[in-house]
Amino acid sequence: MMNQLTRIVIVGNGMVGHYFMQELVKRHPDLHAARLQVTVLGEEPRPAYDRVHLSSFFSGSTAEDLSLVEPGFYDRPGLELRLNARVSQIDRHQHTVTLTDNTVLPYDKLVLATGSFPFVPSVAGRDRENCFVYRTIEDLEAMTAAGKTAKSGVVVGGGLLGLECAKALKDMGLDTHVVEFAPRLMAVQVDEAGGKVLRSKIEELGVHVHTSRNTTAIVDGATARHRMVFFDDTWLETDMIVFSAGIRPRDELARESGLAIGARGGIAIDVFSRSSDHDIYAIGECASWHDEMYGLVAPGYDMARTACAHLSGETTATFQGADMSTKLKLMGVDVASVGDAHGKTHGCRSYQYTDEVRNIYKKIVVSEDGKKLLGAVLIGNADEYGTLQQMTVNAMALPENPEFLILPASDGKEKPGLGVDALPDAAVLCSCNNVSKGAIGEAVAAGNCSIGAIKSCTKAGTACGGCVPLVTQVMKAEMVKLGMTVNNHLCEHFPYSRQELYHLVRVEQIRTFDELLEKHGKGLGCDICKPTAASILASVWNDFILKKDLASLQDSNDYFLGNIQKDGSYSVVPRMPGGEVTPDGLIAIGQIAKKYNLYTKVTGGARVDMFGARVEQLPNIWEELIAAGFESGHAYGKSLRTVKSCVGSTWCRYGVDDSVGLAVQLENRYKGLRAPHKIKFGVSGCTRECAEAQGKDVGLIATENGWNLYVCGNGGMKPRHAELIASDLTKEEAIRMIDRFLMFYIRTADRLQRTSTWRDNMEGGLDYLRDVVIHDSLGLGAELEAQMQHVVDHYQDEWKTAVNDPEVRKRFRSFVNSKAEDSNIVFVNEREQIRPATVEEKKQAKVIPILATTE
Amino acid sequence: MSQVQQAVALDAAMNQSASQFGVWHTVCALEDIWPNMGVCALVEGRQIAIFRLQDNQLYALDNYDPHSDANVLSRGIVGDLGGERVVASPIYKHHYQLRTGICVEDASISLKTYPVELRDDTVWVQV
Ligand SMILES: Cc1cc2nc3c(=O)[nH]c(=O)nc-3n(C[C@H](O)[C@H](O)[C@H](O)COP(=O)(O)OP(=O)(O)OC[C@H]3O[C@@H](n4cnc5c(N)ncnc54)[C@H](O)[C@@H]3O)c2cc1C
Ligand code: HEM
Ligand code: SF4
Ligand code: SF4
Ligand code: FES
Numbered sequence: 011m012m013n014q015l016t017r018i019v020i021v022g023n024g025m026v027g028h029y030f031m032q033e034l035v036k037r038h039p040d041l042h043a044a045r046l047q048v049t050v051l052g053e054e055p056r057p058a059y060d061r062v063h064l065s066s067f068f069s070g071s072t073a074e075d076l077s078l079v080e081p082g083f084y085d086r087p088g089l090e091l092r093l094n095a096r097v098s099q100i101d102r103h104q105h106t107v108t109l110t111d112n113t114v115l116p117y118d119k120l121v122l123a124t125g126s127f128p129f130v131p132s133v134a135g136r137d138r139e140n141c142f143v144y145r146t147i148e149d150l151e152a153m154t155a156a157g158k159t160a161k162s163g164v165v166v167g168g169g170l171l172g173l174e175c176a177k178a179l180k181d182m183g184l185d186t187h188v189v190e191f192a193p194r195l196m197a198v199q200v201d202e203a204g205g206k207v208l209r210s211k212i213e214e215l216g217v218h219v220h221t222s223r224n225t226t227a228i229v230d231g232a233t234a235r236h237r238m239v240f241f242d243d244t245w246l247e248t249d250m251i252v253f254s255a256g257i258r259p260r261d262e263l264a265r266e267s268g269l270a271i272g273a274r275g276g277i278a279i280d281v282f283s284r285s286s287d288h289d290i291y292a293i294g295e296c297a298s299w300h301d302e303m304y305g306l307v308a309p310g311y312d313m314a315r316t317a318c319a320h321l322s323g324e325t326t327a328t329f330q331g332a333d334m335s336t337k338l339k340l341m342g343v344d345v346a347s348v349g350d351a352h353g354k355t356h357g358c359r360s361y362q363y364t365d366e367v368r369n370i371y372k373k374i375v376v377s378e379d380g381k382k383l384l385g386a387v388l389i390g391n392a393d394e395y396g397t398l399q400q401m402t403v404n405a406m407a408l409p410e411n412p413e414f415l416i417l418p419a420s421d422g423k424e425k426p427g428l429g430v431d432a433l434p435d436a437a438v439l440c441s442c443n444n445v446s447k448g449a450i451g452e453a454v455a456a457g458n459c460s461i462g463a464i465k466s467c468t469k470a471g472t473a474c475g476g477c478v479p480l481v482t483q484v485m486k487a488e489m490v491k492l493g494m495t496v497n498n499h500l501c502e503h504f505p506y507s508r509q510e511l512y513h514l515v516r517v518e519q520i521r522t523f524d525e526l527l528e529k530h531g532k533g534l535g536c537d538i539c540k541p542t543a544a545s546i547l548a549s550v551w552n553d554f555i556l557k558k559d560l561a562s563l564q565d566s567n568d569y570f571l572g573n574i575q576k577d578g579s580y581s582v583v584p585r586m587p588g589g590e591v592t593p594d595g596l597i598a599i600g601q602i603a604k605k606y607n608l609y610t611k612v613t614g615g616a617r618v619d620m621f622g623a624r625v626e627q628l629p630n631i632w633e634e635l636i637a638a639g640f641e642s643g644h645a646y647g648k649s650l651r652t653v654k655s656c657v658g659s660t661w662c663r664y665g666v667d668d669s670v671g672l673a674v675q676l677e678n679r680y681k682g683l684r685a686p687h688k689i690k691f692g693v694s695g696c697t698r699e700c701a702e703a704q705g706k707d708v709g710l711i712a713t714e715n716g717w718n719l720y721v722c723g724n725g726g727m728k729p730r731h732a733e734l735i736a737s738d739l740t741k742e743e744a745i746r747m748i749d750r751f752l753m754f755y756i757r758t759a760d761r762l763q764r765t766s767t768w769r770d771n772m773e774g775g776l777d778y779l780r781d782v783v784i785h786d787s788l789g790l791g792a793e794l795e796a797q798m799q800h801v802v803d804h805y806q807d808e809w810k811t812a813v814n815d816p817e818v819r820k821r822f823r824s825f826v827n828s829k830a831e832d833s834n835i836v837f838v839n840e841r842e843q844i845r846p847a848t849v850e851e852k853k854q855a856k857v858i859p860i861l862a863t864t865e
Numbered sequence: 866m867s868q869v870q871q872a873v874a875l876d877a878a879m880n881q882s883a884s885q886f887g888v889w890h891t892v893c894a895l896e897d898i899w900p901n902m903g904v905c906a907l908v909e910g911r912q913i914a915i916f917r918l919q920d921n922q923l924y925a926l927d928n929y930d931p932h933s934d935a936n937v938l939s940r941g942i943v944g945d946l947g948g949e950r951v952v953a954s955p956i957y958k959h960h961y962q963l964r965t966g967i968c969v970e971d972a973s974i975s976l977k978t979y980p981v982e983l984r985d986d987t988v989w990v991q992v
Pocket of ligand 2: 510512513516517757
C-alpha cells in the first residue's frame with residue numbers, strides 16, 4: 011500500500027483549499043517521496059487569495075497583494091494547479107471527476123473545498139446592469155468600474171458583509187444606503203439593543219439605513235439608473251446595487267453525486283471532515299457539521315487540518331465544531347460577539363451596559379449559577395473582546411461581580427482583566443491559525459521577542475489580526491517569566507520611549523537637552539538620545555539647530571548641514587521644491603560645482619547632488635547658492651526630503667490638476683520639519699501616477715473630484731504601498747489632513763521608525779489612523795494643526811543663519827589651528843568627474859590631491 | 866652645578882622628555898571648542914581630535930576612524946556608555962573611549978590618546 015501512488019484531487023483553490031495544500035506540504039515536503047500525486051482544480055482565474063481582506067482592494071491593494079500563494083508553491087514535483095478549471099461532475103463509482111472541458115481525472119481521495127456563493131433574493135430585475143455581488147476580485151473590479159460613473163449605491167443586506175460593502179461604496183464617494191429585510195442590522199450576531207446602537211453609529215457616518223424593507227422589484231429609475239420598489243410600494247433610486255443577502259454552500263456536485271447533505275444544505279461531514287463517501291472529504295464553507303455551516307475562515311482551516319491529518323493516517327485530530335466568536339471593525343465601529351450572544355442557553359442571565367451618548371453597547375451572558383461566562387456582545391468599543399472570548403472558550407471562573415467586566419473603569423478601580431497567566435497553555439489565542447499560548451511561549455523562549463518576530467515564526471496574528479493585542483500581552487508576560495526585560499527605553503540614559511520623551515518635553519515645556527537629562531535621565535547622553543532629543547526639541551520648538559546648546563546634539567549631517575560621505579567630505583543638495591528649477595538656477599549650480607570641482611549627479615529625489623565638498627568649503631558654497639536664490643536642502647537628517655511630482659495638468663495631456671504647484675507648496679510648507687525618520691512625498695496629476703506617490707510617506711493623486719490622500723508608503727529596504735486615507739479633498743483640506751498626520755506621527759512614533767513601520771505596528775491599523783486624522787476621534791485635530799503652523803512659522807533657512815553667524819561659521823574648518831586641508835581626502839577622476847580615491851590609490855604616492863583653494 | 870651646567874641638564878631632560886612624551890603645543894582658546902563638542906587640531910602633521918565636555922574636562926585622541934578610513938572623529942557626538950565617556954564616529958557609529966582610545970565595539974582597536982591641558986584658557990596638547 012505504502013508504495014502505491016495515491017492520487018489526491020482538490021476541487022476549489024480558495025482560502026481553505028489552499029490552506030489544506032499548505033498543511034499537506036508541511037507534512038510531506040517531498041510529495042514524490044511520500045508517493046502522493048496532487049491535482050488542485052480552481053475555477054477562478056487566479057490562485058488562492060485573501061478573501062477576508064477583499065475590501066482592501068478598494069483602498070489600493072492589488073490582486074498580488076491579496077495573494078496567499080508564495081511564489082513557486084505550486085511548482086513542486088507531484089503537485090499541479092489548474093486554474094479556470096471547473097469540475098462539473100463527480101463519478102463516485104469510477105473514482106473520477108469531469109471538468110467542464112470534458113477532461114476526466116481519476117482520484118483515490120477527493121477533497122471538496124468549493125466554498126459558497128452569494129445568495130441573491132429572487133427579485134424581478136435583479137439581473138439588470140450594475141447589479142453586483144461581493145465575493146471575488148472580479149466582482150470588485152466590476153464594482154470599481156461602475157463606481158466611477160455612479161453617484162449612489164445600495165447594499166441589499168445589513169449583515170457583516172453588507173456593512174463592509176457599504177463602507178466600500180462610501181469610500182468610493184457614493185451616496186450609500188443599506189437595505190435590510192430584518193428589523194435590525196447584523197441580526198445574526200447582535201441583539202436588538204445592540205442593533206440600535208450599531209445603527210446610529212453607522213448613520214453617524216453618513217450611510218442611510220433602511221430596516222424591515224423587502225424589495226419586490228427593480229425597474230428603471232427617474233433620477234438614477236435603478237428604482238428599487240419595496241413591498242409597501244415605497245421606493246429608492248440608485249445607480250448601482252450590491253446584493254449581500256447571505257451565502258449558500260456550493261454543494262451542487264455533492265448533491266448530484268448523491269452525497270449526504272445537511273438539513274440547511276452543505277455537504278454533511280463527520281469528525282474527520284469526511285463526507286458520507288469516505289474517499290471524499292469536504293472542508294470550508296461548503297461543509298455542514300451537525301447541520302451547522304460556518305461563514306468564517308477559522309473553522310474552515312480547522313477542518314482542513316483535520317482532513318489532512320486523517321488523510322495521512324492520523325485519527326487523533328478531530329473536528330468538534332467551532333467557536334463563532336468574531337470581532338470586527340465595521341466602518342470604523344468595533345463590533346464583537348462571543349459564544350451565546352443571544353442568551354439562548356437555558357436559565358442564563360445577562361448584564362447590559364448602554365452609553366447612548368457615545369453609542370456604546372455591551373452585554374454579557376452568564377450561566378445560571380453565575381460561575382461561567384457563556385457569551386457577550388460588544389458594540390462601539392470592543393476592548394474586552396480578548397478577555398471575554400478566552401473566558402468563554404476556556405470556561406474560566408468568573409470574578410465576583412461579573413458586571414465590572416463591561417463597566418467602564420471608574421474611581422481608579424482596576425478592571426478585573428484577564429491575567430494572561432491564568433490562561434492554560436492549550437488556550438488558542440489565534441483561532442485563524444490555531445496558535446496556542448504554549449506555542450507563543452516556545453517562540454519567545456527561542457528568542458522571538460517582538461510582535462513581528464512572533465508573527466513570522468508562529469503565524470499568529472497574520473490573518474484577521476484580532477488576536478494581536480492578546481498575543482502581545484502573552485509575549486510580554488512570557489518574556490518577563492524568562493527574566494528578559496521588556497522595555498522600549500530609548501537608551502541607557504533615559505528610561506522612556508521616544509513617545510514618552512516627546513510628551514515630557516511638551517508638557518513640561520523643556521527647551522534644552524541638559525534640562526531633559528537632569529529631570530528625566532542620567533549620565534551624559536549618547537549618540538542615540540542626543541539626536542532624538544534634538545529632533546523632538548526641533549519639532550516642538552523649532553529653534554535654530556546650531557544654537558550653542560543644541561549644536562552638540564546634532565548628528566554630523568545636521569551639524570554641518572550636509573550629507574557626510576564615506577571619506578568625511580560632504581555633499582550639498584540645494585532644495586528644488588517639486589523638482590522645479592529655472593535655467594538660471596541650473597546654470598548657477600553648474601558654475602558652483604565647476605568652481606569647487608564637485609561631482610554632480612541627478613538624484614532619485616529629483617534634484618542635483620554635489621559631492622566632494624570639504625568642511626571648510628561648505629559656507630562659501632552656500633553663500634554662492636544663496637546668492638543664486640537657493641536654500642538649504644535637507645538631503646540629510648530625519649526630516650522632509652523631497653516632494654516628487656509629475657508635470658501635471660499644466661503640461662501633461664492627461665493631467666487633471668496642477669501637481670507641480672501643489673508639490674512646490676507642500677515642500678515649502680514642510681521643509682525643515684524634524685521627525686523620527688525621513689519623510690518623502692509624491693504628487694501625481696492623475697491616476698496614471700507618474701510621480702509614484704503611492705510609494706511615499708505622503709502621496710497625493712489628483713482626480714476629477716479632488717485630491718486623494720495616501721499615507722505610509724515606503725520604497726527603500728522594505729517597500730510598502732501607501733494606503734488611501736481620504737479622497738476627493740480640496741487642496742486646503744489635504745494640507746490640514748497632512749498637518750495632522752505628520753504631527754501625529756512625530757508625536758507617537760519610535761526613534762527611526764518610518765511611517766510604514768509605525769503604521770504596521772499601530773493597533774487598530776488604518777481605520778484607527780483614519781479615525782484620528784480624518785475624523786478627529788481624539789479631538790486633537792486643531793492642536794496638531796496649530797502645532798504644525800508653529801513649526802512652519804518658525805522655519806528658517808538654516809544655511810543662511812549659519813553663514814551669517816561668525817561664531818557658527820568658524821566651526822566650518824578642518825583644523826582649529828591651521829588652514830590646511832585634510833590630506834586624507836583624495837580624489838581621482840572617473841567618467842570625467844572626481845570620485846574618492848580607494849585605499850590602494852591613496853597609498854600610491856603618485857596621486858596628487860585635487861585641491862580647491864579656499865580663503 | 867653652574868648655571869650653564871644646569872641649563873644643559875635641563876635642556877637634556879627636556880629633550881629626553883620630548884622624545885619620550887612629546888612636546889607641548891598650544892592649540893586654541895578654550896572658547897574655540899563649544900561644550901560637549903570636538904575640534905580637530907593639526908599638530909606635527911598629526912590630526913588630533915580634542916573634545917571639551919560639560920565640566921570643561923578635555924580629551925585628545927586620533928581624529929582618524931579606522932573603521933571608516935576617514936578623519937572624522939572630532940565631528941562625532943560625545944556622551945557616555947556604561948559610565949565611560951565616549952565619542953561616536955559619524956560614519957558607522959563605532960564608539961571610542963575618550964580616556965583610553967579603545968573602540969567599544971572592537972576592543973582590538975585602540976586609538977592613540979594624547980595628554981591635553983588647559984592653561985590660562987588656552988588648550989595645550991602634548992605630541
Ligand atoms: C468580503 C468578505 C469578507 C469576509 N470577511 C471575513 C472575516 O472578516 N473573517 C472571516 O473569518 N471570514 C470572512 N469572510 C469569509 C471567508 O472569506 C470565507 O469563510 C473563506 O473564504 C472560505 O474559504 P473556502 O475555501 O471555503 O471558500 P472560497 O474561498 O470561496 O473558495 C472556494 C473556491 O472554490 C471554487 N470552486 C467552487 N466550485 C468549484 C468547482 N466546481 N470547480 C472548481 N472550483 C470550484 C470557487 O471558485 C472558489 O475559488 C469574508 C468573505 C468575504 C467575501
Ligand atoms: C506614560 C504615560 C502617559 C502617556 C502615554 C500619555 C499620553 C498622552 C498623549 C498621547 C497626549 C496627547 C498628545 C500630546 O500632547 O503629546 C497627552 C496629553 C497630556 N498629558 Fe499625558 N500621557 C502620559 C502621562 C501623563 C502624566 C503623568 C501627566 C501629568 C502628570 C500627563 C499630562 C498630560 C497633559 C497636561 C497633556 C496635554 C498636553 C498638551 O497640552 O499638549 N500625561 N498625554
Ligand atoms: S500622473 Fe498623470 S498628470 Fe502626471 S505626468 Fe503622469 S499622466 Fe501626466
Ligand atoms: S542604496 Fe545604499 S549605496 Fe545607494 S545611496 Fe542608498 S545607502 Fe548608499
Ligand atoms: S485570530 Fe485571526 S489572526 Fe489571529
